Amino acid sequence: MSVEIERKFLVSSDAFIGQASEQTRIVQAYLNSNKQRTVRVRIRGEQGFLTIKGKSNQSGLSRYEWEKEIALADAEQLLSLCEPGAIDKVRYLVPVAKHVFEVDVFAGDNQGLVVAEVELSSEQEHFEQPSWLGQEVTGQAQYYNSQLSQKPFKNW
Template identity: 90%
Template sequence: MSVEIERKFLVNSDAFVKQASEQTRIVQAYLNSDKQRTVRVRVRGEQGFLTIKGKSNQSGLSRYEWEKEIPLSEAEQLLALCEPGAIDKVRYLVPVAQHVFEVDVFAGDNLGLIVAEVELSSEQESFAKPDWLGQEVTGQAKYYNSQLSLNPFKNW
């Protein structure tokens, strides 16, 4: 199991789209959305994944993550077993200096929400902040995908 270290931000413009190197539709849902651990099923393009994430540390920057690619057909079958509230989004990969931001443009019940994440090798690692990056929301549980599936952006 590895540790995921990331910071999360709101996005204040669509300028990132021109800088994106790739975009992919993602549909995901949760077999378990408990705050202590989540079990996620994801279809990203033509690939399926099963992911288990532990509880975030106190700062909200780090948590354990285990991910395994699974056959697309199995991921699609597992989606049918998941809790209600599937997440539908388009993920843009946006290179910025030495890092790649993952910018998620949500659809469905989370339409209007755009969130950017950057993965780091340590909690203290510095990174360039592009102009389109807005307020930091790292550690704010309501922005976790598992929580967006339970309490979508349209209800805020």
């Protein structure tokens, strides 16, 4: 099991699109969205994944994460067992200096929400902030995908 350290931000413009090196559609849902641990099924492009994440630390920056690739057919079947409220989004990978930002443009019930995440090697690691990066929302549970599946952006 590894520790995921990331910071999360709202995105203030679509300028990131021209800087993106890749984009992929992601559909995901939760077998368990408990705040102590989430169990997620994801289809990213033509790949399936099963992910378990632990509760975030007090700062909201770090949490345990375990992820394994599974067969696409298995992921498709598992999605039918998930809690209601699937997440549908396009993820853009945007290189900025020595980091890669994952910018998620949400669709469906979360349309209008655009969030960027950057993974770090430590909670104190410095990173360059591009001009399109907006307000930081790290640790704000309402922006967690598991919460967006239950309380979508359209209802805020």
